[in-house]
Amino acid sequence: MKHLVKWGLATPAILAVTLFLLVPVIITIAATFGEAKGVFAPYIAFFSSGFRRTVLFRTVEIALITTAISLIIGFIAAYVIAQMPGRAKSLMIIAAVFPLLTGVVVRSFAWLIILGKNGILNTMLLSIGVINEPLSMLYTEGSVIVAMVYLFVPLMILTLVGVLEGIPEDLIQAATSLGATPAATFRQVILPLATPGLIVGAVLVFTGSFTSYATPQLLGGEKQMMMGTFLYQRAMVTFDWVGASTIAAIMVVVTIGIVAIMSRIARRLNPMAV
Amino acid sequence: MTRTVHPALIAFTALVFLFLLAPLLIIIGAAFSDTTYLTFPPQGLTLRWFSNIFQIEAFRTTAITSLELALLGTALSLLIGIPAAYAISRHRIELPRWLSTLFVLPILVPEIVFGFSLMKSITIGLGLPIFPSLLIGHALLVLPYSVRVVSASLASFDFSIEEAAISLGCPPLKAFLTVVLPNIRAGVIAAFILAFITSINDVSVSVFLTGPGISTLPIQILAHMEQFFDPTIASVSVLLMLVTVAVMAIVEATLGLTFLTK
Numbered sequence: 001m002k003h004l005v006k007w008g009l010a011t012p013a014i015l016a017v018t019l020f021l022l023v024p025v026i027i028t029i030a031a032t033f034g035e036a037k038g039v040f041a042p043y044i045a046f047f048s049s050g051f052r053r054t055v056l057f058r059t060v061e062i063a064l065i066t067t068a069i070s071l072i073i074g075f076i077a078a079y080v081i082a083q084m085p086g087r088a089k090s091l092m093i094i095a096a097v098f099p100l101l102t103g104v105v106v107r108s109f110a111w112l113i114i115l116g117k118n119g120i121l122n123t124m125l126l127s128i129g130v131i132n133e134p135l136s137m138l139y140t141e142g143s144v145i146v147a148m149v150y151l152f153v154p155l156m157i158l159t160l161v162g163v164l165e166g167i168p169e170d171l172i173q174a175a176t177s178l179g180a181t182p183a184a185t186f187r188q189v190i191l192p193l194a195t196p197g198l199i200v201g202a203v204l205v206f207t208g209s210f211t212s213y214a215t216p217q218l219l220g221g222e223k224q225m226m227m228g229t230f231l232y233q234r235a236m237v238t239f240d241w242v243g244a245s246t247i248a249a250i251m252v253v254v255t256i257g258i259v260a261i262m263s264r265i266a267r268r269l270n271p272m273a274v
Numbered sequence: 275m276t277r278t279v280h281p282a283l284i285a286f287t288a289l290v291f292l293f294l295l296a297p298l299l300i301i302i303g304a305a306f307s308d309t310t311y312l313t314f315p316p317q318g319l320t321l322r323w324f325s326n327i328f329q330i331e332a333f334r335t336t337a338i339t340s341l342e343l344a345l346l347g348t349a350l351s352l353l354i355g356i357p358a359a360y361a362i363s364r365h366r367i368e369l370p371r372w373l374s375t376l377f378v379l380p381i382l383v384p385e386i387v388f389g390f391s392l393m394k395s396i397t398i399g400l401g402l403p404i405f406p407s408l409l410i411g412h413a414l415l416v417l418p419y420s421v422r423v424v425s426a427s428l429a430s431f432d433f434s435i436e437e438a439a440i441s442l443g444c445p446p447l448k449a450f451l452t453v454v455l456p457n458i459r460a461g462v463i464a465a466f467i468l469a470f471i472t473s474i475n476d477v478s479v480s481v482f483l484t485g486p487g488i489s490t491l492p493i494q495i496l497a498h499m500e501q502f503f504d505p506t507i508a509s510v511s512v513l514l515m516l517v518t519v520a521v522m523a524i525v526e527a528t529l530g531l532t533f534l535t536k
Contacts, residue, residue, distance in 0.1 A: 007369075013355055013357070020410050021379060024391035095294065102514065103474070105475070105496055106514055109508075110297030113300055113304055113312050120300060120314050154294060211385060211478075236482070244390060
């Protein structure tokens with residue numbers, strides 16, 4: 001009876017995830033292997049096309065650069081926030097949460113206004129005479145990266161503030177009183193203790209930017225197509241469902257692979273965590 | 275830990291916050307500009323772009339759809355998520371470990387892949403109408419928040435209080451509703467808010483599940499942006515920011531915003 005109750009409570013949710021998430025995704029991935037031309041035909045087609053390879057490599061590259069920049073900016077900001085006295089700290093957290101809770105479409109749209117041909121940045125640069133004619137900043141890799149960093153820095157800050165606050169002050173005082181320079185304290189005390197948080201943040205940002213759809217669509221256009229937009233285009237514009245499913249399968253493998261590798265690294269660095 | 279921080283780091287952080295907030299201020303400015311194109315600083319001040327939103331029927335209908343989806347989807351996810359969270363927290367030892375992993379899957383699987391697979395299997399495969407398909411998509415998208423946030427607050431709940439109530443003759447369901455639920459109220463509110471915000475802003479899942487006649491607000495905004503590049507989009511964005519402000523006010527009043535860093 002008790003056995004029945006505890007499983008019974010979890011059953012609706014288990015069924016929902018299985019029926020509407022696991023099964024559809026497995027069917028999608030399985031569909032790529034049922035081709036008449038051969039089991040791996042869709043994958044051979046994907047990797048033998050220069051254009052498709054470019055989309056994949058561009059997506060990995062943009063996601064990596066976004067993650068690296070977000071890690072650096074987010075770490076510094078989170079470190080400063082963690083040192084702030086109570087009131088300033090909560091104000092800064094509110095300021096970081098606000099963009100996070102504002103939708104992706106709205107936040108990407110802001111960069112269209114800023115980076116457009118008649119956008120604010122061009123108007124400013126023209127009026128101070130740095131440039132003579134407006135620059136084309138939209139639909140470049142740079143514009144996608146700026147907008148992605150903008151999307152993910154708040155997430156990185158929030159992930160890291162909690163971790164950095166949790167570092168006991170005693171440890172830092174001990175290091176200092178034993179003669180460690182601020183740089184050495186940072187390298188040997190703060191950084192190792194913050195590593196689990198940095199890894200969680202990196203995983204969130206990498207998977208988030210690797211799989212994003214709206215931002216590359218708006219700021220990258222056709223020229224800077226990424227995997228998410230490519231999947232949509234294959235599925236809903238050219239109706240190439242096998243091609244779309246192949247892209248989906250590659251995205252799942254990369255995402256789960258990154259999560260697995262990073263959590264293994266995290267476990268090795270800090271056996272207590274995860 | 276409060277220590278002196280190098281001025282250069284503080285200056286850098288100030289720049290980070292300028293980077294985070296300036297684009298949103300620019301949207302607000304552009305929404306009030308009396309021009310037919312998007313510009314900043316605003317030229318002249320007008321509210322006509324706000325009234326323009328209400329002239330465009332598509333914004334009205336998609337906003338209602340988005341609200342319905344967010345409320346119903348979040349409610350559904352809590353309805354199945356809270357019992358699952360309870361089972362996981364209460365019977366942690368007896369239940370297999372993969373069970374809690376299962377509920378992280380909706381986060382692990384890329385949203386765009388999830389949306390595409392769901393469209394293929396239920397909208398096309400099962401021939402389900404658009405609204406129920408969207409509802410299933412949104413409920414599953416936010417299920418991880420319901421399960422994980424509620425589990426987190428159950429982790430600090432002392433189940434012996436519930437056992438005491440039951441041993442004194444209280445029926446289990448009543449014990450849950452009157453003893454357990456009030457104690458995890460903050461977690462349920464937090465789960466609701468995170469799920470609601472996620473659902474109302476979602477693009478990647480909805481983009482596959484919307485269809486003729488039924489769409490969501492973010493998808494409508496994207497479509498409008500591709501045709502017209504006027505301040506209407508900026509004014510819709512301002513209204514969405516007001517929703518965010520309202521949500522933050524609720525969080526601050528009930529849980530305190532610092533819960534988001536925990």
